[in-house]
Amino acid sequence: MGAVSVAQAAERLGVSVPRIHQRIADGSLVAERIGSQWVVDERSLLHVQERSKAGRPHSARSAWAVIAASEDDRDRMGVSGPAMSARARMQLKRLLEVAAEPVADEEVVRHLAVLLRSVFRNRAQRRLLRAAPADLVELRVDDRWAMLVDLGASGIASPDVEAYLGESDVDGVVRDYLLVEADRDANVVLHVLPDAQYPYPASRLRLAADLAEHRGPREEARAAELLHELAVEWKARER
Template identity: 45%
Template sequence: MEVSVGEAAVRLGVSGRRVRERIASGDLRARRIGRAWVVDEAQLGRSPRVGRPMSRRVAWAFLDLLAGGVGEGVSQPEQSRLRKKRSLLLEASDPASLLRSWLPARAEVRRYSAADADLPALREDARIALSGVSDMRSGMAAAGVVEGYVGDDEVDNLVADFLLSERGEPNVILHVLQEDRPVAAPVPLPLLLADLADHDGPRERAAVARLLRDLP
Protein backbone atom coordinates (compact mmCIF):
# COMPACT_ATOMS: atom_id res chain seq x y z
CA MET A 1 0.00 0.00 0.00
CA GLU A 2 1.14 3.54 -0.74
CA VAL A 3 0.49 6.68 1.30
CA SER A 4 0.86 10.38 0.63
CA VAL A 5 3.80 12.49 1.77
CA GLY A 6 1.57 14.08 4.40
CA GLU A 7 0.53 10.72 5.85
CA ALA A 8 4.14 9.51 5.80
CA ALA A 9 5.17 12.67 7.68
CA VAL A 10 2.53 12.08 10.36
CA ARG A 11 3.55 8.43 10.74
CA LEU A 12 7.25 9.31 11.01
CA GLY A 13 6.73 12.35 13.23
CA VAL A 14 8.59 14.68 10.85
CA SER A 15 7.65 17.48 8.47
CA GLY A 16 6.49 16.97 4.91
CA ARG A 17 9.61 18.81 3.77
CA ARG A 18 11.77 16.25 5.59
CA VAL A 19 9.93 13.39 3.87
CA ARG A 20 10.55 15.01 0.48
CA GLU A 21 14.22 15.42 1.36
CA ARG A 22 14.42 11.70 2.19
CA ILE A 23 12.72 10.88 -1.12
CA ALA A 24 15.17 13.08 -3.02
CA SER A 25 18.13 11.42 -1.29
CA GLY A 26 16.81 7.94 -2.04
CA ASP A 27 16.30 7.13 1.63
CA LEU A 28 12.56 6.57 1.04
CA ARG A 29 11.18 4.73 -1.97
CA ALA A 30 8.48 6.77 -3.65
CA ARG A 31 6.89 7.38 -7.02
CA ARG A 32 5.13 10.35 -8.53
CA ILE A 33 1.44 10.31 -9.41
CA GLY A 34 0.65 13.51 -11.25
CA ARG A 35 2.10 16.28 -9.09
CA ALA A 36 2.15 14.26 -5.86
CA TRP A 37 4.56 11.71 -4.43
CA VAL A 38 3.35 8.50 -2.80
CA VAL A 39 5.49 6.47 -0.40
CA ASP A 40 5.58 2.70 0.09
CA GLU A 41 3.89 2.21 3.49
CA ALA A 42 6.06 -0.81 4.29
CA GLN A 43 9.00 1.54 4.89
CA LEU A 44 7.23 3.41 7.67
CA GLY A 45 7.72 0.65 10.21
CA ARG A 46 4.21 0.31 11.61
CA SER A 47 4.22 -2.17 14.45
CA PRO A 48 1.92 -5.20 14.16
CA ARG A 49 -1.38 -5.11 15.97
CA VAL A 50 -1.44 -7.19 19.15
CA GLY A 51 -4.76 -8.56 20.29
CA ARG A 52 -8.25 -8.24 18.89
CA PRO A 53 -9.83 -4.79 18.50
CA MET A 54 -12.65 -3.96 20.88
CA SER A 55 -16.11 -3.11 19.62
CA ARG A 56 -17.09 0.56 19.76
CA ARG A 57 -19.20 -0.04 22.88
CA VAL A 58 -16.41 -1.86 24.73
CA ALA A 59 -13.77 0.60 23.53
CA TRP A 60 -15.62 3.52 25.10
CA ALA A 61 -16.15 1.54 28.31
CA PHE A 62 -12.40 0.93 28.43
CA LEU A 63 -11.70 4.62 27.83
CA ASP A 64 -14.07 5.44 30.70
CA LEU A 65 -12.23 2.96 32.94
CA LEU A 66 -8.86 4.49 32.02
CA ALA A 67 -10.25 7.94 32.88
CA GLY A 68 -11.11 6.78 36.39
CA GLY A 69 -14.66 5.55 35.78
CA VAL A 70 -16.11 2.10 36.28
CA GLY A 71 -16.29 1.15 32.61
CA GLU A 72 -19.76 2.48 31.93
CA GLY A 73 -21.88 0.77 29.29
CA VAL A 74 -20.79 -2.86 29.72
CA SER A 75 -21.69 -5.71 32.07
CA GLN A 76 -19.83 -6.44 35.31
CA PRO A 77 -18.01 -9.45 33.80
CA GLU A 78 -16.89 -7.24 30.91
CA GLN A 79 -15.77 -4.58 33.39
CA SER A 80 -13.68 -7.20 35.17
CA ARG A 81 -12.00 -8.18 31.89
CA LEU A 82 -11.35 -4.53 31.10
CA ARG A 83 -9.71 -3.99 34.49
CA LYS A 84 -7.32 -6.83 33.63
CA LYS A 85 -6.57 -5.13 30.30
CA ARG A 86 -5.90 -1.89 32.16
CA SER A 87 -3.34 -3.68 34.35
CA LEU A 88 -1.78 -5.22 31.25
CA LEU A 89 -1.56 -1.79 29.62
CA LEU A 90 0.09 -0.17 32.62
CA GLU A 91 2.69 -2.94 32.82
CA ALA A 92 3.39 -3.17 29.07
CA SER A 93 6.79 -2.26 27.65
CA ASP A 94 5.05 -0.82 24.56
CA PRO A 95 1.61 0.39 25.69
CA ALA A 96 1.05 2.30 22.44
CA SER A 97 0.88 -0.96 20.47
CA LEU A 98 -1.85 -2.25 22.77
CA LEU A 99 -3.92 0.94 22.47
CA ARG A 100 -3.54 0.97 18.69
CA SER A 101 -4.67 -2.65 18.55
CA TRP A 102 -7.58 -2.40 20.96
CA LEU A 103 -9.24 0.95 20.18
CA PRO A 104 -9.58 1.56 16.41
CA ALA A 105 -13.39 1.41 16.61
CA ARG A 106 -13.72 4.38 18.99
CA ALA A 107 -14.34 6.84 16.13
CA GLU A 108 -14.29 7.12 12.36
CA VAL A 109 -11.08 8.75 11.10
CA ARG A 110 -11.20 11.08 8.09
CA ARG A 111 -8.16 12.74 6.55
CA TYR A 112 -8.34 15.94 4.56
CA SER A 113 -6.09 18.47 2.89
CA ALA A 114 -6.42 22.12 3.91
CA ALA A 115 -4.62 25.27 2.83
CA ASP A 116 -1.69 25.94 5.15
CA ALA A 117 -3.04 29.45 5.76
CA ASP A 118 -6.26 27.95 7.18
CA LEU A 119 -4.60 25.69 9.75
CA PRO A 120 -4.41 28.32 12.55
CA ALA A 121 -8.13 29.06 12.16
CA LEU A 122 -8.93 25.36 12.18
CA ARG A 123 -7.08 24.96 15.46
CA GLU A 124 -9.16 27.75 16.97
CA ASP A 125 -12.50 26.49 15.62
CA ALA A 126 -14.79 25.57 18.52
CA ARG A 127 -16.19 22.61 16.59
CA ILE A 128 -12.85 20.76 16.90
CA ALA A 129 -11.56 19.39 20.19
CA LEU A 130 -7.82 19.17 19.54
CA SER A 131 -6.13 15.87 20.26
CA GLY A 132 -3.23 13.69 19.14
CA VAL A 133 -0.28 15.63 17.77
CA SER A 134 -2.25 18.89 18.04
CA ASP A 135 -2.85 18.58 21.80
CA MET A 136 -0.35 20.59 23.86
CA ARG A 137 -0.03 17.72 26.34
CA SER A 138 1.55 15.55 23.65
CA GLY A 139 4.66 17.74 23.53
CA MET A 140 4.62 17.58 19.71
CA ALA A 141 5.46 20.54 17.51
CA ALA A 142 3.18 19.53 14.63
CA ALA A 143 2.52 22.99 13.21
CA GLY A 144 1.65 21.57 9.81
CA VAL A 145 -1.09 19.20 11.05
CA VAL A 146 -4.45 19.71 12.76
CA GLU A 147 -5.89 16.71 14.58
CA GLY A 148 -8.98 16.56 16.71
CA TYR A 149 -12.52 15.33 17.41
CA VAL A 150 -15.64 16.66 15.73
CA GLY A 151 -19.28 15.60 15.92
CA ASP A 152 -20.81 13.85 12.93
CA ASP A 153 -23.47 16.58 12.84
CA GLU A 154 -20.80 19.26 12.36
CA VAL A 155 -18.17 17.66 10.16
CA ASP A 156 -19.85 18.44 6.82
CA ASN A 157 -20.18 22.13 7.67
CA LEU A 158 -16.56 22.20 8.82
CA VAL A 159 -15.43 20.64 5.55
CA ALA A 160 -17.45 23.19 3.58
CA ASP A 161 -16.33 26.20 5.62
CA PHE A 162 -12.62 25.42 5.23
CA LEU A 163 -12.82 23.84 1.75
CA LEU A 164 -11.27 20.64 3.09
CA SER A 165 -10.41 18.20 0.32
CA GLU A 166 -9.94 14.45 0.24
CA ARG A 167 -7.35 15.00 -2.48
CA GLY A 168 -3.79 16.16 -1.97
CA GLU A 169 -1.57 15.59 1.03
CA PRO A 170 -3.66 15.23 4.20
CA ASN A 171 -2.80 17.68 6.96
CA VAL A 172 -6.12 17.51 8.83
CA ILE A 173 -7.06 14.39 10.83
CA LEU A 174 -10.65 14.37 12.09
CA HIS A 175 -11.94 11.75 14.51
CA VAL A 176 -15.66 11.84 13.83
CA LEU A 177 -17.93 11.08 16.79
CA GLN A 178 -21.53 9.99 16.80
CA GLU A 179 -24.06 12.07 18.71
CA ASP A 180 -24.02 9.81 21.77
CA ARG A 181 -20.29 10.42 22.33
CA PRO A 182 -19.71 14.19 22.57
CA VAL A 183 -16.17 15.25 23.47
CA ALA A 184 -15.11 18.70 24.66
CA ALA A 185 -11.64 20.21 24.86
CA PRO A 186 -9.40 19.25 26.46
CA VAL A 187 -10.17 15.69 25.41
CA PRO A 188 -9.90 13.02 28.12
CA LEU A 189 -6.33 11.79 28.50
CA PRO A 190 -7.14 8.20 27.40
CA LEU A 191 -8.43 9.54 24.07
CA LEU A 192 -5.24 11.54 23.60
CA LEU A 193 -3.20 8.41 24.30
CA ALA A 194 -5.19 6.38 21.76
CA ASP A 195 -4.75 9.05 19.08
CA LEU A 196 -1.02 9.30 19.64
CA ALA A 197 -0.74 5.51 19.56
CA ASP A 198 -2.42 5.42 16.14
CA HIS A 199 0.46 7.42 14.62
CA ASP A 200 2.78 4.57 15.57
CA GLY A 201 5.90 6.73 15.39
CA PRO A 202 8.76 6.66 17.91
CA ARG A 203 7.98 10.12 19.29
CA GLU A 204 4.29 9.31 19.69
CA ARG A 205 5.02 5.98 21.38
CA ALA A 206 7.36 7.74 23.80
CA ALA A 207 4.67 10.34 24.54
CA VAL A 208 2.16 7.56 25.28
CA ALA A 209 4.54 5.92 27.73
CA ARG A 210 5.17 9.28 29.42
CA LEU A 211 1.54 10.38 29.64
CA LEU A 212 0.34 6.97 30.77
CA ARG A 213 1.74 7.80 34.20
CA ASP A 214 -0.81 10.62 34.51
CA LEU A 215 -3.83 8.30 34.31
CA PRO A 216 -5.89 8.19 37.54
Protein backbone atom coordinates (compact mmCIF):
# COMPACT_ATOMS: atom_id res chain seq x y z
CA MET A 1 0.00 0.00 0.00
CA GLY A 2 1.04 3.59 -0.55
CA ALA A 3 0.38 6.93 1.07
CA VAL A 4 -2.23 9.67 0.76
CA SER A 5 -2.22 13.37 1.44
CA VAL A 6 -3.53 14.85 4.68
CA ALA A 7 -6.51 16.30 2.79
CA GLN A 8 -7.36 12.89 1.28
CA ALA A 9 -7.06 11.24 4.70
CA ALA A 10 -9.40 13.85 6.19
CA GLU A 11 -11.95 13.25 3.44
CA ARG A 12 -11.86 9.47 3.88
CA LEU A 13 -12.32 9.69 7.64
CA GLY A 14 -14.87 12.48 7.44
CA VAL A 15 -12.89 14.76 9.76
CA SER A 16 -11.06 18.06 9.44
CA VAL A 17 -7.47 18.48 8.29
CA PRO A 18 -6.42 19.72 11.79
CA ARG A 19 -7.86 16.48 13.25
CA ILE A 20 -5.59 14.46 10.92
CA HIS A 21 -2.62 16.48 12.14
CA GLN A 22 -3.69 15.72 15.72
CA ARG A 23 -3.79 11.99 14.93
CA ILE A 24 -0.35 12.18 13.36
CA ALA A 25 0.97 13.96 16.46
CA ASP A 26 -0.52 11.44 18.91
CA GLY A 27 0.67 8.46 16.84
CA SER A 28 -2.74 7.05 15.94
CA LEU A 29 -1.96 7.67 12.26
CA VAL A 30 1.40 6.76 10.77
CA ALA A 31 2.73 9.52 8.53
CA GLU A 32 5.94 10.75 6.97
CA ARG A 33 7.04 14.28 6.28
CA ILE A 34 8.13 14.86 2.69
CA GLY A 35 9.43 18.38 2.25
CA SER A 36 6.88 20.67 3.85
CA GLN A 37 3.97 18.21 3.58
CA TRP A 38 2.82 15.18 5.54
CA VAL A 39 1.70 12.01 3.77
CA VAL A 40 -0.34 9.40 5.63
CA ASP A 41 0.38 5.69 5.42
CA GLU A 42 -2.66 4.12 3.74
CA ARG A 43 -2.53 0.92 5.79
CA SER A 44 -2.64 2.98 8.98
CA LEU A 45 -5.57 4.95 7.56
CA LEU A 46 -7.50 1.75 6.77
CA HIS A 47 -6.89 0.58 10.33
CA VAL A 48 -8.47 3.75 11.74
CA GLN A 49 -11.37 3.51 9.27
CA GLU A 50 -12.14 -0.05 10.37
CA ARG A 51 -12.07 0.86 14.03
CA SER A 52 -14.40 3.81 13.52
CA LYS A 53 -16.91 1.71 11.58
CA ALA A 54 -16.81 -1.41 13.75
CA GLY A 55 -19.34 -2.02 16.46
CA ARG A 56 -18.49 -3.01 20.00
CA PRO A 57 -15.45 -5.33 19.82
CA HIS A 58 -15.51 -8.82 21.26
CA SER A 59 -13.78 -9.24 24.60
CA ALA A 60 -10.71 -11.45 24.84
CA ARG A 61 -12.78 -14.06 26.64
CA SER A 62 -15.43 -14.07 23.90
CA ALA A 63 -12.83 -14.22 21.13
CA TRP A 64 -11.11 -17.25 22.65
CA ALA A 65 -14.47 -18.91 23.26
CA VAL A 66 -15.20 -18.66 19.51
CA ILE A 67 -11.80 -20.20 18.75
CA ALA A 68 -12.51 -22.97 21.28
CA ALA A 69 -15.85 -23.59 19.57
CA SER A 70 -14.12 -23.90 16.19
CA GLU A 71 -11.90 -26.60 17.72
CA ASP A 72 -14.90 -28.25 19.42
CA ASP A 73 -13.00 -27.95 22.70
CA ARG A 74 -15.84 -28.80 25.03
CA ASP A 75 -13.66 -29.00 28.13
CA ARG A 76 -12.37 -25.43 27.90
CA MET A 77 -15.74 -24.15 26.69
CA GLY A 78 -17.39 -25.79 29.66
CA VAL A 79 -15.30 -23.68 32.02
CA SER A 80 -16.86 -20.57 30.48
CA GLY A 81 -20.36 -21.72 31.35
CA PRO A 82 -23.33 -22.72 29.17
CA ALA A 83 -24.36 -19.18 28.24
CA MET A 84 -20.88 -18.21 26.97
CA SER A 85 -20.55 -21.55 25.13
CA ALA A 86 -23.88 -21.11 23.36
CA ARG A 87 -23.05 -17.54 22.42
CA ALA A 88 -19.63 -18.59 21.08
CA ARG A 89 -21.16 -21.29 18.91
CA MET A 90 -23.67 -18.81 17.52
CA GLN A 91 -20.93 -16.28 16.77
CA LEU A 92 -18.87 -18.97 15.06
CA LYS A 93 -21.88 -20.01 12.98
CA ARG A 94 -22.48 -16.42 11.83
CA LEU A 95 -18.82 -15.97 10.91
CA LEU A 96 -18.60 -19.21 8.94
CA GLU A 97 -21.89 -18.58 7.14
CA VAL A 98 -20.32 -15.49 5.61
CA ALA A 99 -17.40 -17.62 4.35
CA ALA A 100 -19.50 -20.51 3.05
CA GLU A 101 -19.05 -19.64 -0.62
CA PRO A 102 -15.64 -19.90 -2.34
CA VAL A 103 -13.62 -16.71 -2.17
CA ALA A 104 -14.44 -15.00 -5.46
CA ASP A 105 -12.77 -11.58 -5.53
CA GLU A 106 -10.80 -8.98 -3.63
CA GLU A 107 -13.92 -7.39 -2.16
CA VAL A 108 -14.93 -10.68 -0.52
CA VAL A 109 -11.38 -11.18 0.78
CA ARG A 110 -11.37 -7.70 2.28
CA HIS A 111 -14.78 -8.22 3.92
CA LEU A 112 -13.69 -11.51 5.53
CA ALA A 113 -10.41 -9.99 6.72
CA VAL A 114 -12.27 -7.07 8.31
CA LEU A 115 -14.61 -9.52 10.07
CA LEU A 116 -11.69 -11.51 11.42
CA ARG A 117 -9.99 -8.40 12.75
CA SER A 118 -13.23 -7.19 14.32
CA VAL A 119 -14.08 -10.47 16.07
CA PHE A 120 -10.58 -11.40 17.23
CA ARG A 121 -8.65 -8.16 17.65
CA ASN A 122 -8.87 -8.31 21.46
CA ARG A 123 -7.73 -11.94 21.79
CA ALA A 124 -4.28 -10.67 22.82
CA GLN A 125 -2.32 -7.46 23.05
CA ARG A 126 -0.43 -7.19 19.74
CA ARG A 127 2.96 -5.50 19.99
CA LEU A 128 5.23 -4.66 17.06
CA LEU A 129 8.91 -4.72 17.97
CA ARG A 130 12.30 -4.88 16.37
CA ALA A 131 15.22 -7.16 17.19
CA ALA A 132 18.71 -7.16 15.77
CA PRO A 133 18.55 -9.42 12.69
CA ALA A 134 21.36 -11.56 14.11
CA ASP A 135 19.19 -12.37 17.15
CA LEU A 136 16.15 -13.65 15.24
CA VAL A 137 17.30 -17.27 15.01
CA GLU A 138 17.94 -17.49 18.75
CA LEU A 139 14.77 -15.57 19.54
CA ARG A 140 12.69 -17.98 17.45
CA VAL A 141 13.77 -20.99 19.54
CA ASP A 142 13.44 -19.33 22.95
CA ASP A 143 11.53 -21.78 25.16
CA ARG A 144 9.45 -19.05 26.84
CA TRP A 145 7.06 -18.78 23.88
CA ALA A 146 3.57 -20.08 24.49
CA MET A 147 3.66 -20.83 20.76
CA LEU A 148 5.15 -19.64 17.50
CA VAL A 149 2.83 -18.58 14.69
CA ASP A 150 3.72 -20.87 11.80
CA LEU A 151 3.06 -18.62 8.82
CA GLY A 152 5.02 -21.11 6.72
CA ALA A 153 2.29 -23.70 7.26
CA SER A 154 -0.16 -21.23 5.77
CA GLY A 155 1.90 -20.77 2.63
CA ILE A 156 3.11 -17.31 3.68
CA ALA A 157 6.87 -17.42 4.14
CA SER A 158 8.29 -14.90 6.60
CA PRO A 159 11.74 -14.43 8.13
CA ASP A 160 10.23 -12.54 11.07
CA VAL A 161 9.31 -13.90 14.48
CA GLU A 162 5.64 -13.95 15.45
CA ALA A 163 4.52 -15.65 18.63
CA TYR A 164 2.15 -15.79 21.57
CA LEU A 165 3.76 -15.05 24.91
CA GLY A 166 2.46 -15.21 28.46
CA GLU A 167 2.36 -11.78 30.05
CA SER A 168 4.74 -12.75 32.87
CA ASP A 169 7.47 -13.54 30.31
CA VAL A 170 7.21 -10.35 28.24
CA ASP A 171 9.60 -8.14 30.19
CA GLY A 172 12.26 -10.84 30.27
CA VAL A 173 12.12 -11.51 26.53
CA VAL A 174 12.12 -7.78 25.70
CA ARG A 175 15.10 -7.20 28.01
CA ASP A 176 17.14 -10.25 26.95
CA TYR A 177 16.90 -9.46 23.24
CA LEU A 178 16.91 -5.65 23.54
CA LEU A 179 13.60 -5.44 21.66
CA VAL A 180 12.37 -1.94 20.86
CA GLU A 181 8.96 -0.69 19.80
CA ALA A 182 8.68 -0.42 16.02
CA ASP A 183 6.16 0.04 13.23
CA ARG A 184 7.14 -0.18 9.59
CA ASP A 185 10.44 -1.93 10.29
CA ALA A 186 9.12 -4.38 12.91
CA ASN A 187 10.46 -7.92 12.64
CA VAL A 188 8.93 -9.30 15.84
CA VAL A 189 5.19 -9.56 16.52
CA LEU A 190 4.22 -10.39 20.10
CA HIS A 191 0.70 -11.49 20.98
CA VAL A 192 0.66 -11.04 24.76
CA LEU A 193 -1.67 -13.41 26.61
CA PRO A 194 -2.81 -13.84 30.18
CA ASP A 195 -0.64 -16.67 31.49
CA ALA A 196 -3.58 -19.04 31.86
CA GLN A 197 -4.90 -18.63 28.32
CA TYR A 198 -4.34 -21.60 25.99
CA PRO A 199 -3.27 -20.24 22.55
CA TYR A 200 -4.63 -23.10 20.37
CA PRO A 201 -1.46 -23.65 18.31
CA ALA A 202 -3.21 -25.81 15.69
CA SER A 203 -6.26 -23.57 15.22
CA ARG A 204 -6.83 -22.49 11.62
CA LEU A 205 -9.30 -19.86 12.81
CA ARG A 206 -6.70 -18.28 15.08
CA LEU A 207 -4.12 -18.47 12.28
CA ALA A 208 -6.60 -16.76 9.94
CA ALA A 209 -6.95 -13.95 12.49
CA ASP A 210 -3.14 -13.69 12.75
CA LEU A 211 -2.82 -13.43 8.97
CA ALA A 212 -5.63 -10.88 8.64
CA GLU A 213 -3.85 -8.56 11.07
CA HIS A 214 -0.89 -8.28 8.68
CA ARG A 215 -3.22 -6.51 6.21
CA GLY A 216 -1.21 -7.56 3.17
CA PRO A 217 -3.05 -8.94 0.11
CA ARG A 218 -1.42 -12.39 0.29
CA GLU A 219 -2.06 -12.72 4.01
CA GLU A 220 -5.69 -11.58 3.74
CA ALA A 221 -6.30 -13.93 0.80
CA ARG A 222 -4.92 -16.90 2.73
CA ALA A 223 -6.95 -15.92 5.82
CA ALA A 224 -10.11 -15.93 3.68
CA GLU A 225 -9.21 -19.35 2.28
CA LEU A 226 -8.70 -20.78 5.77
CA LEU A 227 -12.05 -19.39 6.87
CA HIS A 228 -13.73 -20.91 3.82
CA GLU A 229 -12.14 -24.31 4.54
CA LEU A 230 -13.54 -24.20 8.06
CA ALA A 231 -16.94 -23.15 6.76
CA VAL A 232 -17.08 -26.11 4.36
CA GLU A 233 -16.17 -28.55 7.14
CA TRP A 234 -18.65 -26.96 9.54
CA LYS A 235 -21.42 -27.16 6.92
CA ALA A 236 -20.67 -30.86 6.32
CA ARG A 237 -20.89 -31.60 10.05
CA GLU A 238 -24.19 -29.76 10.36
CA ARG A 239 -25.88 -31.96 7.77
